[in-house]
Ligand SMILES: Nc1ncnc2c1ncn2[C@@H]1O[C@H](COP(=O)(O)OP(=O)(O)OP(=O)(O)O)[C@@H](O)[C@H]1O
């Protein structure tokens with residue numbers, strides 16, 4: 211079932227990375243009204259690494275990362291985050307776990323009744339329960355500066371372009387300084403220059419905050435820039451993994467097809 | 471597919487079960503710390519203030535028409551002097567609460583259903599949940615409490631305007647003084663008229679907010695489901711308003727006359 215290309219799991223090529231697993235998925239299954247989306251997913255995320263997940267559209271990539279944060283309940287298998295089975299956590303523990311995970315939604319999911327500033331303040335006041343207005347403002351401005359959109363601070367999401375929304379969505383997750391980041395197609399629909407900027411931002415986040423990230427993407431330049439390791443899935447099953455360079459030279463037809 | 475195979479009665483029970491869970495969850499979240507005051511006030515404004523014109527206008531026409539319609543019949547019996555009292559009793563006990571609630575079901579339940587439905591489709595509710603915030607507390611508790619508070623207030627205003635409409639209709643030939651009309655209209659109202667009616671409107675308000683939120687949050691993830699959520703919020707809450715009204719009548723009669 212598992213056809214690991216080259217059989218070599220790269221290790222410790224990047225100093226940031228350790229062997230400690232922060233996410234560990236084994237034999238994950240998930241079906242929607244009888245239709246099996248995930249059949250057998252295995253995935254490891256090591257502390258400090260960027261793992262890129264490749265797969266065709268509709269193959270259950272988004273479903274996989276939603277199982278990690280407990281937005282969707284698994285049918286079978288095991289999903290462990292920080293060595294704890296997500297399904298076994300109670301509401302309070304799940305909430306605690308979620309504060310350590312940042313989730314960038316495929317379509318940004320900005321709160322469209324709030325301004326950009328209110329969007330960014332929302333997790334600070336509701337989750338971290340910050341009170342000090344000066345601290346809140348400085349964190350909001352710092353993170354907006356980081357994504358290069360400080361001047362959009364008082365705009366409504368409906369007044370932003372798709373790329374700007376994506377960056378604000380990114381800012382809203384990064385403001386919580388998460389230990390794990392789950393990026394759902396961070397660069398899809400963006401021009402090559404903005405895509406590159408976002409990819410570099412992802413790298414920067416990894417270096418600056420030592421985040422471990424899962425990056426779902428179809429954008430090969432983004433995968434090349436950001437990945438320490440790449441995993442390919444198809445038809446709800448794990449297909450292969452390796453470094454970008456390893457998979458580029460893979461003998462598996464499907465795997466190679468992503469690269470050209 | 472598997473869902474479609476379930477018999478209708480089973481689905482109805484499942485739906486009822488999930489509504490009860492949702493209601494329990496709502497009550498649990500009311501008392502959690504960190505009540506969202508500013509969102510609550512904003513919702514009161516959206517729900518209460520913005521429905522005022524519609525509710526007021528309907529109330530006015532209701533009072534006017536009811537009076538004009540009843541007048542010839544009462545005149546036949548030579549009981550025209552009962553007109554203000556009769557109109558005020560029907561409005562305060564029945565017509566005011568129900569018409570206001572039905573109008574709010576159309577205006578408020580649908581907009582809550584559509585708003586939360588579209589937040590659901592665009593994954594805003596998921597985003598809130600994943601960030602560790604509590605969408606139940608921020609979105610649902612505020613809206614349901616706002617309708618529960620605002621519907622009774624709107625009903626009260628609507629009743630008052632309806633009585634004024636009734637006055638204009640009685641006074642069509644300019645012979646009845648404002649003071650006389652209102653003394654007559656108010657004097658017939660007792661505690662057993664006003665109290666049950668108020669309790670009833672509180673439940674109407676709760677129903678409107680609750681059904682709107684439930685339908686919105688539990689909508690499917692397609693674009694068409696936003697319309698469906700709004701639509702079924704109106705239909706379901708209107709239906710419940712009539713059911714609650716029927717129950718309320720029975721209870722009031724039991725309590726008041728035995
Ligand atoms: N909440 C849900 N209810 C029912 N079916 C769902 C749900 N979420 C996802 N699916 C189904 O699961 C399948 C995989 O969806 P998913 O969003 O994970 O794909 P994806 O790999 O992320 O694709 P894309 O690259 O287009 O985003 C799809 O067929 C979709 O219809």
Ligand SMILES: [Mg+2]
Pocket residue numbers: 271272273316394
């Ligand atoms: Mg997806």
